[in-house]
Amino acid sequence: MGAQFHVNPPTSDTEIPPAVVRLVRRVCLLRERGDAASAAALEAGDLAAALAAATLAPAALASVYAREAERAAEAVAIGEMLLEQLRGPLARPAVERAPAAPSRAPAPRPEGAPAIADLLDAMLAGEAAARRA
Amino acid sequence: MTTATATAEKKVPAAAIPANVERPVETPSPRRSSERKRLLAGFDLGTNACCVLAGPAENRDITVSKIVPSVVGYAREGLVDGIIAGNATLLVGEEALQHRLQLNLIAPLEDGVIAHRDSARDLIKRIRALIDPSGAAEIRTVIGVPANAEEAAREDIRVCATGVFDRVLLIPEPFLAALGYRDDSRLGQPNYVDPVTNSLFVDIGGGTSDLCLIQGYFPTREDQISLPFAGDAIDKIIEEELQRVYPNNGLSRAAIRQIKEEHSYVGPIRKPIDVKVLIGGKTHTLDLGETIGRACNRLVEKIYPALTTLIARASSESVAQLLQNIVVTGGGSRIRGIDLVLQEKLAADGFEGPKVRLAGPDFKRYVAIGALKAARAAREDQWQHLLA
Numbered sequence: 456m457g458a459q460f461h462v463n464p465p466t467s468d469t470e471i472p473p474a475v476v477r478l479v480r481r482v483c484l485l486r487e488r489g490d491a492a493s494a495a496a497l498e499a500g501d502l503a504a505a506l507a508a509a510t511l512a513p514a515a516l517a518s519v520y521a522r523e524a525e526r527a528a529e530a531v532a533i534g535e536m537l538l539e540q541l542r543g544p545l546a547r548p549a550v551e552r553a554p555a556a557p558s559r560a561p562a563p564r565p566e567g568a569p570a571i572a573d574l575l576d577a578m579l580a581g582e583a584a585a586r587r588a
Numbered sequence: 589m590t591t592a593t594a595t596a597e598k599k600v601p602a603a604a605i606p607a608n609v610e611r612p613v614e615t616p617s618p619r620r621s622s623e624r625k626r627l628l629a630g631f632d633l634g635t636n637a638c639c640v641l642a643g644p645a646e647n648r649d650i651t652v653s654k655i656v657p658s659v660v661g662y663a664r665e666g667l668v669d670g671i672i673a674g675n676a677t678l679l680v681g682e683e684a685l686q687h688r689l690q691l692n693l694i695a696p697l698e699d700g701v702i703a704h705r706d707s708a709r710d711l712i713k714r715i716r717a718l719i720d721p722s723g724a725a726e727i728r729t730v731i732g733v734p735a736n737a738e739e740a741a742r743e744d745i746r747v748c749a750t751g752v753f754d755r756v757l758l759i760p761e762p763f764l765a766a767l768g769y770r771d772d773s774r775l776g777q778p779n780y781v782d783p784v785t786n787s788l789f790v791d792i793g794g795g796t797s798d799l800c801l802i803q804g805y806f807p808t809r810e811d812q813i814s815l816p817f818a819g820d821a822i823d824k825i826i827e828e829e830l831q832r833v834y835p836n837n838g839l840s841r842a843a844i845r846q847i848k849e850e851h852s853y854v855g856p857i858r859k860p861i862d863v864k865v866l867i868g869g870k871t872h873t874l875d876l877g878e879t880i881g882r883a884c885n886r887l888v889e890k891i892y893p894a895l896t897t898l899i900a901r902a903s904s905e906s907v908a909q910l911l912q913n914i915v916v917t918g919g920g921s922r923i924r925g926i927d928l929v930l931q932e933k934l935a936a937d938g939f940e941g942p943k944v945r946l947a948g949p950d951f952k953r954y955v956a957i958g959a960l961k962a963a964r965a966a967r968e969d970q971w972q973h974l975l976a
Contacts, residue, residue, distance in 0.1 A: 486969070495969045517973060551971060569784060569804050571767070571965035577806035578759065585809075586739075 463581065471519055474507045478502040481518050483527035491576045532587060598777070629719050629729040629753075630959025632761065633745065634658055635697045635795030635820065636845075636919070639956040642719040645728070650960070650974065652719050652726045653788050655952055656681040660707040661691030663775050680714035696923055699816045700734035700795035701741040702748060711750040716752045728971055731961035733797040735812035746974060755971035759962055762789040762800030763807055767918050767958030769947060786906055788898055788915035790891060790930075791955070792920020794819040803899045803906060813894040817887065819919050823848060826876075834874060848880060853924040854888050857881040892933055899939065902913040911939055912952035917947035917954055 629642035661684030696708035861877035934942035
C-alpha cells in the first residue's frame, strides 16, 4: 500500500482519537483480507460517524491510513508465516483463502454482466497479493 | 500517391530542455472540500497519442472528449519575439507539432511507459487543464496502463499525476478497451455477447501490442500479454529499409509514420505502392510496397503466437464462443487486412470458426471510454489517493 500513498510526516497519535485509529485499522485489515465490501460499509458507517465527531486535518487522516495499512499487511503476512510454522505433525488443514490469481481460466460466468466495481475489487486484490509475494 | 516532406527533426534528450523554459505554476495540492466540483475522467496515456474523456461525477454527461498527440515542446533558445503566440516556452500536443521548428520536441512515453518524467508531467498537466480549465475541480482519473505493466512504470504514472489529479486508478488498457467497446444498451439481448464476458482483445498501439483474454472476471497476469512491438517498431523497420534502399533519403520518423498510416497492409506483398516524397526540395517517387508489407507482416508474426497462447488458456466450454469474439483495436487496427490475415491463420491452424473483427472508427477512444465507465463505477475505497 505504501506505493499508493505519498504522505507528510505522520501526526502524533495523541492528536488522533483512539476510536478513529481502531476503526481505520479495522478497515485496513478487512481490505487486506479481500473483504472490500465490509471495509466500505465500515468506512461509510462507524468511521464516518467517528470522523464527524473529531476534527482531523486531511493529512493526519491520510497518515493514519498509511500507517495502519502497512501494519495490516505486516500482520497478515506474519499470521500466514505463523500458520505455516504451527503445521506439521498435527497436519492441520490450511486456512482456506480465495486465490488472488487463478492458475487456469475458469469458464465464463453465464449469468449477466459482471459488475465493474466487483471486477475492480478483484484487480486490487490481485495487486495486493502481488505486493505481498 | 502521397507526398511527404523530409524534415530535419531530431530526437532531443531530456537534458536539452532550455533553462529559460517557463514551467506552468504547480497545481496546488488538492483540498478536501465537499464544495469542490468533482469531475471523473478516463485517460488513455498512449505512446503516440492520448485520449481523454471527462464529465461531472453527478451525471452521465461527457463534457470533454479530446485526442492529444503525446509530445511536449520546449522553446529553443533565441527565438524571435512573438514567433510563438504569447511567447510560450512550453507547448503540448498539436500546438507543439505546429511549432516543431521552434521547439525541442520530446515524446514523454516510449513503449507504452513513461520515459521522461518531467515532460510526462507537463503532458498530464495539460490534460488536466483540458478537463478543468478553472483548475478548481476535484478530478478523479482512471488511467490505462499496458498489460502487465511493471510496478515501476505504474509508480512513474502516480508520481507524474501527483498534485495534478486528486485520485487515480490504474487499469490495464486492453481490459478498458473491452469495457469501452461494450455496448451497454445491448446487454442482456439474446444475440449480444458482452465483450467483458468472453472475448480476446488485441490492442495495437504505438509502443506496445497488448492482448487480453477477458472472460467475466478481472484478467490475471497470465491472461494478458504485452509485446514491445507495435506501430513505432514498424516505423523503425521501414526507416531502416528505406535507408538501405534509398540512402540519405532524409525522411523523418514522422513522415514515415504518415506514409505507413496511409499505405499499411498485411498479407501478400502488394506492388507497386508509389509514394511521392520531397527530398532536399526535389520530388522523388519511391516504390514502398514491399518495404511496407514486410514491416507490417512482422507485426503479425509477433502477435499470432501470443494470440494462440491466450486462446489455449480458455476453457473448453468457452473457447468456441471466444473464437467468434476476437477484436483488434488501437491504431494497428487500421492496417489493411489485419483482421482477415489473423482469421485465416487461425482457420488454417485448425481453430474452429474463428472470427476476427476490427473495433471500428472509434478505436482511438475505446480505452478512454472504458476508463470513464470504470471511473463512474468505482467505489470510494477503490480510488488511490495521491498526496504530495
